[in-house]
Amino acid sequence: GEDVEQSLFLSVREGDSSVINCTYTDSSSTYLYWYKQEPGAGLQLLTYIFSNMDMKQDQRLTVLLNKKDKHLSLRIADTQTGDSAIYFCAESSTGGGNKLTFGTGTQLKVEL
Amino acid sequence: DTAVSQTPKYLVTQMGNDKSIKCEQNLGHDTMYWYKQDSKKFLKIMFSYNNKELIINETVPNRFSPKSPDKAHLNLHINSLELGDSAVYFCASSWTGTGANVLTFGAGSRLTVL
Numbered sequence: 429g430e431d432v433e434q435s436l437f438l439s440v441r442e443g444d445s446s447v448i449n450c451t452y453t454d455s456s457s458t459y460l461y462w463y464k465q466e467p468g469a470g471l472q473l474l475t476y477i478f479s480n481m482d483m484k485q486d487q488r489l490t491v492l493l494n495k496k497d498k499h500l501s502l503r504i505a506d507t508q509t510g511d512s513a514i515y516f517c518a519e520s521s522t523g524g525g526n527k528l529t530f531g532t533g534t535q536l537k538v539e540l
Numbered sequence: 541d542t543a544v545s546q547t548p549k550y551l552v553t554q555m556g557n558d559k560s561i562k563c564e565q566n567l568g569h570d571t572m573y574w575y576k577q578d579s580k581k582f583l584k585i586m587f588s589y590n591n592k593e594l595i596i597n598e599t600v601p602n603r604f605s606p607k608s609p610d611k612a613h614l615n616l617h618i619n620s621l622e623l624g625d626s627a628v629y630f631c632a633s634s635w636t637g638t639g640a641n642v643l644t645f646g647a648g649s650r651l652t653v654l
Contacts, residue, residue: 470632470647471645473642473644526590526636530582530584
């Protein structure tokens with residue numbers, strides 16, 4: 429079955445860049461997503477990338493996709509304290525019945 | 541104007557009881573989901589309904605029964621609650637045309653079984 433892995437924790441200083449990494453196993457993944465979860469809240473979509481692309485930029489967010497290595501990353505430029513949250517990558521594939529399979533989540537802590 | 545709303549937000553109950561969580565979406569989406577998030581924050585899909593039809597039913601005990609009376613509602617009923625059912629349950633919805641399947645999540649329902 430599908431497997432999506434992330435490192436559990438990342439700590440950065442305010443103003444630095446954060447890079448959150450994700451690896452997945454499903455070679456038929458068509459879209460890959462990044463979601464953010466703040467304490468006590470549901471998940472919010474940050475951005476997504478089609479599997480035929482290798483990069484997508486959206487303001488402070490840059491997504492890089494290495495399809496050959498099945499590696500996805502999310503870079504947050506100029507990280508702020510408000511970026512402290514859990515970040516989940518997810519993948520969907522054709523034939524997956526419309527489900528998103530989520531990674532294990534990375535807790536990002538931004539320190540002053 | 542909440543897009544995906546779940547009730548109740550918190551639920552504390554005894555082992556063996558039966559409880560329900562309700563979900564409604566006002567986005568006009570055609571697909572609704574239930575996800576379970578455990579204490580380690582792992583998110584796992586439980587069920588998915590498309591136009592009131594069950595399309596995903598992961599390995600979930602029979603004690604869990606979803607019901608979708610219409611496209612805008614997906615409820616989750618749990619019988620004979622066990623300690624291991626304690627978790628946060630998230631409802632989500634999406635429009636599943638061609639392209640990315642972007643899920644909109646509710647705020648979650650935290651279930652505590654004592």
